[in-house]
Amino acid sequence: MNGRPNDRQRRPFELPWRSGPRIEAEFEEELAIHRALRTDALLARGLTAEEAERIVAREEGDLDDARRYVNAIDRAAESRRTRRHVMQHLLQEASYSLRRLRREPGFTLVAVATLALGLGAWMLMFNVVAGALFSPLPFGDPDRAVVLFQYIPSLDAGSRDQPIGGRELQAIHDNVRSFEAVAGFRPRPLNVESGDVERWDAIEATGDFFAALGVHPELGRFFSRDDEVPRGDRPVVLSDALWRRRFGARVDVIGRIITLNGEPYVIAGVAPPAFAFPRGPEMPPTFQLPPRTEAWIPIATPRGGPDDMAVVARLRRGATIGAASQELDGVRDRMLEIYPQGKGFFGVRAISLRAQLVGRSERLLLSLLAAVALLLLVASLNAAQLQLAHLERRGRDFAVRAALGAPSWRIVLGSAIDVILVSIAADVIATVLAVGGYQLIRARLSGTFPLLATMPFDARTVAVALGVALGVGVMAGVGPAVASARRPLIDALRRRGARAGGERTRRTLIVVEVALAVVLVAVSSLMTKSLSRQLSTELGFSPVNGLTFEVTLPRSRYPERQGPTYMEHPAGAPFITAALERLRAIPGVQAAGMGKPLPLSGSQEWSVFTAEGREPPADAPHPGADYTVASGGMFSALGSPLVAGRDFDATDREDGVPVVIVNQSMARWLWPGTSALGKRIRLGTTRSATPWMTVIGVAADFRRYALTDTTRPEMIVPYTQKPYPSFSTLQFVVRSELPPASLTPAIQRAIAQVDRSIPISNIRTVSDLIAEASTSARFGARFMTVFGGGALFLAMIGLYGVVSYAVVQRRQEFGIRRALGASDSGIVRLVAREAGMLACGGAVIGLAVAVAGGIAIRSLLYGVTAYDATSLGASIGVILVAAIIACVAPALRALRVDPRTALEES
């Protein structure tokens, strides 16, 4: 103990920490000194050594308790002191760091902005994708819920999934053991006639609907199979949103009687808040379901006829989709035996409800997530190379501190804090941007991705983003700092050595950055081109000044009845006639028509038909085509003049000659090379008793479901001649010379003049329909463009940084070249070569990856191939232009190098 140096004073850079054993040893030393001093005093009073020793031992007594107490309290004091000390050092380092960062505002701003851009975009996109794809479904045991479609393999992907007929539904219900519940449902808008007249987007469903989905009521009860046959008032179930909006969330609405479509209903229950199934965007467009469902009413399983429905089922515990599909194939085979000449039953496909709800957007969303991850990578690389450069510039700073005695850990801590400050600032800004952006986007996209609407921003992404930022910093900042701490001081002081390594790393980073930017720019230009191809497809109609709306005719006053061949609507047709007359009388209206359905907005009927003189052989399947009911004036209101023949008019009466208009695809298919006019077709098979219809006109091909559909053969018949589809929901289109929106009040008045109790709904301009049909393509193209632009910008900053640095480094060389008579263009060429090598290297690598990226998103592209030369060429061009811009300032600086000063510096 005596040998210990007497310098317990702490040196400024030493860690202030006493270990436990040292605390104990110091206390023992303290006690020993006390004893020694006391002994000295006693000896001085003339006592003998033995006496003194005895007295001291007696006075001292038992010290064990004191030892424990003192050691414990000293440890506590020591650790508090240590914490305080570390805090002090950190604050001091932070203030040094802030000073360093302030001295380089350019670096600080660019590094923070770069990281914030990458992190913010990533957080935003991650939340959108996670929200849209992985949100919990508002169903009990959702993995057992499946949806069933009639599967028509010959049709486009967009319309291949078709509804299932009542007969088939009953057969599935009776025969498929894998399902414990099966329910059909279809839209049934409800006009509310109690209180304010309004229309609810409602669904009619068979009794097991809620059981199949595994949902339980929030209030009251749901309907069940017992409610399929009406006894007394029929039950209606309300959505939570409707219950709050229309009934002020009053509990006593349960049991209240309301009039819907002219019939009394009793409010039976309220669904849980998140439940609004089905929602249109989640189901195939062919079903034309409402954006979200507000109410549900029960119906009996329809018996045959054109009563097609969407179907949900619940797998029995332990049953698989595979097993269910096999049983469904069995049902198909039996149905085909019983009804060989039926409307055409091609089998039923079962897919999990989750796959149905998110499957359509999955690839787009995951592609965007991949793209944003690349952007984050570009941002990280850029931040990394900026930090490398920063630390190199600060190297001398650190060397000075090392020379003044700062230990190397302190140097490393210093650079770590630079990195941490930049990372935190970037994370904060990124979080603000991402949260704000998420609120905006969520509101905009909740129509396309309904699950997103209820997802809050995931705070964990903020932590992940900070982790990424710090990770980037540690790789870029701390590694080199450790290396430089080990490097001989004198080199650093003289600003030399170990520089080539850092420079090489930076160049590599830039090449990778440029390559990734090429990939993103190329993919975004592919998607943009695909979008513009979609928007410029020949729609068959024109969006100018068209307004569409829907009305629902309640069956109570507009009954449908079974006619000799098809359903009849004795009151429906007069309503349409009267409504069109009133609509055409509105000042400014140029044309008005009814179409069931209108293009891009209708669930299409499809029917087997027979063409005169072209009957198929007995064993061949019957041809079929889309089937539309329309009024005269629909084509002109849609801005789609007939290609040949005439429109429907007043002469096409119920007792007149049955007529039909076919589209160009149908005309070309059936009567290639000759005129279709005057030819005859009829619905059904050769054995059907339906009347022959004469072709009076040929119409343009419409895009029916999506802008990317291929067009299909279609027959259009006048509403006046007993067509079979239900008239319960009708779509009208009005074209005027006025702005379409200003027409709404006049249209409302016109319909009210025909029937006061009928509200109009789904009022949309034709341009809206087109915009809605291209929502996800626009969403994808826009985000990709932003990501591509961001990556390009970052790559440009990176190139600029590296080239500028190279110019500074080569000042002397430029000076010498100048002195030896190098021309301006010679100097510029030297600078351009610096950037050109990096940009071209990156571009070549990027090009290869971009083709792979294009192939990965092939299914999202329309009218463009993955290796579209113009898109790829354009992205390379853009990168090279960016590289040239990045060289301008450094080149000018290189030109201004004065040979004399440059040489003097050496």
Place this chain on the structure above:
Amino acid sequence: MHDTPMDLLQGTLDVLVLRALAAGPRHGYAISDWIHERTRGTLTVDYAPLYKALHRLEHEECVSAAWGITENGRRARFYKLTPQGRARFRAKTADWRRYAEAVFRVLDPA
């Protein structure tokens, strides 16, 4: 000239130690010696309570400690009042005066 030794009253030690240090930095032995002398031998401070009090006061940041050298060349741990300790000393002293006066008022003949 020493009086008969007495036991230390509960809660007295802190104020005595603080008083000892108010006169200047001292090590443990010097503090106990100083108290012994000032009380003319009435009060003796044992090792255990003294060091417990010193280290507790150090933890409470009323005193700070540092190793130094005594007059006769020995290494010892010196304690010094901090500003916080000085304030504690003033407050404790005032408390003790009031307490003692109250006790005297009771004990003194009216």
